[in-house]
Amino acid sequence: MAGTHVFFEPPKSFQSILEEDKDLSVPASTKMGCTLGPQTRSVEVLEQLLLAGMTVARFDFSWGTMEYHQETLDNLRTAMRNTKRLCCTMLDTMGPEIIVLNRPEHPISLTAGQTLTLTCNKSAAASATCLPISYPSLAGTGLAPGSQVFVGQYLFTGSETSSVYLTVQEVKGDEALCTCNNSCVLExxxxxxxxxxxxxEAPILAETDFAAMRQWGAANRIDYVSVSFARNAADVAAVRQVLDRECA
Structure with missing residues (x-):
């Protein structure tokens, strides 16, 4: 049987793995997505992100106005021109996420043992005694005396100082009377x-999502739409129909 030569590559050291690859003939296959927020929206920081390898910029429409995100997008375009680095853009929807509405300018302080009302009345003002939420109705949610509810700072959930754990005491229509289990400052x-x-059971797209996709996404020729809290294939199909109908 004719012999064949077998070649083995010499083992790589850990140090060589950490060193920058000088061979640029093969483009990077991994995409690096970054969420743009208050600390990452200036031209200077965006330039640093692009040079560090950011290839997808995520605009989170769970918060902020279209004007706010437009300023960030304009800064990103300036940073791309300055660095000569391209970057895709992605609109991330709010979807059926439940948030507190009509918040005041100042933080909301809550004390353990106090009562607090959750309401679906979207015209109510948020305060230390009442939190209006974006869900259309409490009917069918299964909310009942003894149910546990968590209210916390977006992307900081779990912090005792900025989150509150509630126990439902009574449900009347679209209002739930709760007791705060801990003290905190909501901000x-x-x-x-x-x-x-x-x-x-809320729709996969909130009313604000329709406006964002139609007025901001289509106008700016955003590359991707990220569907938050998609529950099944029907949700994805519904978003595709909206894109085909209103954003083509």
């Missing part, structure tokens, strides 16, 4: 609401 870009064991 941040957005406050999300999580009801334990709840099946969220």
């Amino acid at each position: 941040g870009l957005a406050l999300t609401v999580h009801i334990a064991h709840m099946r969220n």
Whole structure:
């Protein structure tokens, strides 16, 4: 049997793995997506992100106005021109996420043991005694005395100082009277609401999502739409129909 030569590559050291690859003939296959927010929206920081390898910029429409995100996008375009680096753009929808509405300018302080009302009345003002939420109705949520509800700073959930755990005492129509289990200060870009064991039946696109996709996404020729909290294939199909109908 004719012999064949077998070649083995010499083992690589850990140090060589950490060193920058000088061979630029093969383009990078991994995409690096970054969420652009208050600390990452200036031209200077965006230039650093692009030079560090950012290839997808995510605009999170769970918070912020279209004007705010437009300023960030304009800064990104300036940074791309300055660095000569291209970057895709992605609109991330709010979807059926439940958030606190009509928040005041100042933080909301809550004390352990106090009562707090959750309401679906979207015209109510958020305060230390009442939190209006974006969900259309409490009917069908399974909310009942003893249910646990969590309200916390967006992307900072779990912090005892900026999140509150509630126990429902009574449900009347679209209002739930709750007791605060801990003291905290609610603050941040957005406050999300999580009801334990709840099946969220809200539409996959919030009203604000339609406006964002139509007025901001289509106008700016955004590359991708990220569908938050997609529950099944029907949700994805519904978003595709909206894109084909209103953003083509």
